[in-house]
Amino acid sequence: MDELPIGRRVAYWRGRRKMSQQVFADRLGKSKSWVDKIERGVRRLDKFSVLYEIADILQVDVQLLLGKDPERRTDTLNCIDQVEVEEIRAALERYDSISAYFDAAPYPPPLNDIGKAVTHAWLTYQYGRYGMLTRALPKLLRDAQAADAAYGGGDQGQRAAQLLGQVYQIASSVLRKLGECDLAWLAADRSIAVAQRAGDQLLAGIATTRVCNALVAMGRARPALELNVAIANRLAPGGGNDTRPERVSVYGMLLLQGAMAASRIGDTATVEDLLDGAQAAAAELGSDQNHYWTSFGPTNVELHRAAAAVELGDGGRAVEVHRQKIQDAPFDAMLPERRAHHLLDLSRGFAQIGDVANAGEMLLRGDRLAPSEIRCRPIAHEVMSDVLRRTRGAPPSLIAELAEHMGVGV
Structure with a gap:
């Protein structure tokens, strides 16, 4: 694209942003005819002030419009682009399941391939490579949705739903971190329904924490607290439930996220009760593990204890927890x-x-x-x-x- 005239580069990026000439002209304060002439090369674009304004509207480095390598800051390599946000939004707004009810896809994506891609996406998230993840998410969402729609019932259908539920959770987690709270809530909400179809109680449990995290980010801490605690009580190990490490991990994370919600509303007593419950669950595991991608265990409990103290406005307590409770070796292993x-x-x-x-x-x-x-x-x-x-x-x-x-x- 570097050999293209500048007007053609403007047209390319305008199209990439899914912006009509009229919308682009309106934002620029110019006529549609002016934009058309610039893009066709009939009119020269030689004012840097206008060029920088165009770059700002198109959300690109001005160097790209000049056909040069952009002087990109490191953060732009790692953070989300609004084009990616819109592509993720479009993927979340698909309703393949209802479409497949009338006309199933003849060639659904192989579940093994999707499973590998989901594992890679989780690791990309847990290694903190959010830019790489958000660029891969739109396709992963579409593939997982198509598989879920095509495979229907039976073991393959449940497996497809389980994978799609995980993709929704990955999307919710990274979108919340990047400040896209409405999309984080939508993805988390979708993960709950899909987890129920997957017949995976623990996946539904950990999906609950994603919903609650999104609610907290949207200022709805109390309902998040109540939901976390309610589902934790239903999934608690013992009684009629098994005591597998997977269940202990999901149960513990529900308590931890409940504690974080409680800290947002200043409920210190509930914070301590839930952290103590999570600590007891972590003691059953003995070490930090990554069942259902939770990283749950004794060290993670202390990390949340420090985080809750910060939310409560007690920075001194957070520093004390870090210095006295968190050991170097298990922390460095996370x-x-x-x-x-x-x-x-x-x-x-x-x-x-x-x-x-x-x-x-x-x-x-x-x-x-x-x-x-x-x-x-x-x-x-x-x-x-x-x-x-x-x-x-x-x-x-x-x-x-x-x-x-x-x-x-x-």
């Missing part, structure tokens, strides 16, 4: 997303107690582990802004560099 997430929580905790230097250091450590967790999350941008605002004089060079990558003004 996947990058979990560790970077904790370091972000710890940064918030240090900021709460006025330790700006350590708050910045935690952001740097998190960035080295999983850049997307720090550079892409809105909450991390808020912390960085706070660090910069409260730093006396010029910030340390590494902090200034990270802030630039994040797009946070120094």
Whole structure:
């Protein structure tokens, strides 16, 4: 595309953004005829002010319009693009199941291939590579939806539904982190219904945590708390339920997410009760495990204890938990997303107690582990802004560099 005239590049990116000439012209404050002449090369585009305005509307680096390699900041490699958001939205709005009721797809995607892709997507998420994941999600969603629609009942149908439920959960998790809360809730809600069709009670249980996380992000912490606790009680090991590690892990995560919801409404007593229950469940496992992609275990309980303290405004308690309760070896064995997430929580905790230097250091450590967790999350941008605002004089060079990558003004 580099050999194309600049007008053709404008047309290409306008089409990529699914924007008509009229809509583009309206946003630019020009006529449709002006846009048409620019794209056909009849009129020259030689004002840099207009060029930069076009780049802003099309959400591309101006260097792309000039046919040069873009001077892309590192964060743009890791974060989500609005084109990807719209593609994910379009995939979530598909209703293949009802279409297949009338006309089933003759060649559904092989379940083994989808299973491998789902595993890869989970690992991509747990390694904190959100940009890579969001680029792969639209196709993965379409493939999993097509398989679920085509295979119908029986073992294959349940397997297809189970895989689609996981894809919805992956989508919900990464979208919530990137601040797309409405889509996160939609994906999580879809995962609940699909998990029920899959006949997988534990998948439905962990899907509940995704729904509740989305609700919390949307300011609905109390219903999230109530739902987490209600499903945890139904799935609790013992009684009529088995005590497999998978069930213990899902049950423990429901308690942990309930504790996080309770911390959002300042219910300290409930937070402690749920954390203690999760700690008892983790003790049954003995170590951190990744059943149903939960990373649940003793260390993860302490990470949530610190996170809940931050949500309650007790940064000192969060720092104390980190220093006294979290051991280096099991923490270092956890996947990058979990560790970077904790370091972000710890940064918030240090900021709460006025330790700006350590708050910045935690952001740097998190960035080295999983850049997307720090550079892409809105909450991390808020912390960085706070660090910069409260730093006396010029910030340390590494902090200034990270802030630039994040797009946070120094």
